[in-house]
Amino acid sequence: MIQEDDLTVAFKALAHPIRRAILDLVKDGPKTTGYLDEQFENVSRYAVMKHLTLLEEAELIVVRREGRIRQNYLNAVPLQQIAERWMNRYQSDLASSLLDLKSNLERGKEEMENEYGYKHDTFQIEQEIRIKAQIDAVYTSLTENIDTWWAYRLCGEHSTLSFEPKVGGQFLESTSEDHGALWGTVTYINAPHEIRLNGLLGMTGAVTSAYSYKLRQEGEETVLSLSHQAAGLLDPNWHTAHDEGWKELLGTFLKKYVEEGKSYHEHSK
The missing domain is CATH 3.30.530.20 (START domain)
Structure with a gap:
């Protein structure tokens, strides 16, 4: 189950329309920080970077750096955890496996890596x-x-x-x-x-x-x-x-x- 502190961070990240717009942009595939910055004409690059940092802290975005290029990927697990807290249990096998894997991870990163190698x-x-x-x-x-x-x-x-x-x-x-x-x-x-x-x-x-x-x-x-x-x-x-x-x-x-x-x-x- 999602922890209260994690829940607060996730809701904070989702509270701003620009951060929700960023998630919409990366849902079909990773986007560079430069590309995301170009999508918000009236927002400074500093502000976009701050929004991306909050999304990364909430684990809604996973970042991979390729040289000087920063690729931003969507991580849907926290969203599924939020849905799990309030929605009924009739969810897909895939969603269940995501939450089961996340629960295992919370028992300890070292234990998880030894057991699954992920x-x-x-x-x-x-x-x-x-x-x-x-x-x-x-x-x-x-x-x-x-x-x-x-x-x-x-x-x-x-x-x-x-x-x-x-x-x-x-x-x-x-x-x-x-x-x-x-x-x-x-x-x-x-x-x-x-x-x-x-x-x-x-x-x-x-x-x-x-x-x-x-x-x-x-x-x-x-x-x-x-x-x-x-x-x-x-x-x-x-x-x-x-x-x-x-x-x-x-x-x-x-x-x-x-x-x-x-x-x-x-x-x-």
Whole structure:
């Protein structure tokens, strides 16, 4: 359960409209401090930095510094804890796992790290793949035909993947009504040029994860740019595993499917 002191800090952070606006800006993915500063024309950079500091102290934002660049990530756990205090108990399994993990963390950071090996961290993956095909063909493969080339499964090799290319649409894996996994939810779409999703992609626990595809035509090739950001309590192996996984999924399975018509089953033979 959330402590009273933590509750006071969280409510203080949420009390100001600019701080709530900042959370709205970072909910679809990390934003640099410079970008956030530019969104508030009549507010000084000093004031924006003060708002960000309060959000960080309330653990509503996780900060990762990359050289001179400061990336700001949303941490939704305190918000879920507030909801848990007053809302009924009919919450999703994911929300329950977030709170269970947070409770374990409060028993002691050292104990948690020894038991799970998780660290409070962030990672960002950026990749670019060139595919010899028109942009519409690549976009269709990313959406309508995803079950043919997406090799990774959480529900067994005989499961089915579906993708709804609309805001709020689900990237869903299922074997039956009682067995399924949500790989992502569409938060933005501009067909055939960009798709953004929020989704854990096999990660569990107190994690915020967002990924996006951007497509552009260059001559006879389509350039597919992937961006994936995650923040929260992370297994140290997840960054490498997802980086290598994306390279295989997009650089091998998707590319082979679009260019040669091969499903991932055919590629593995």
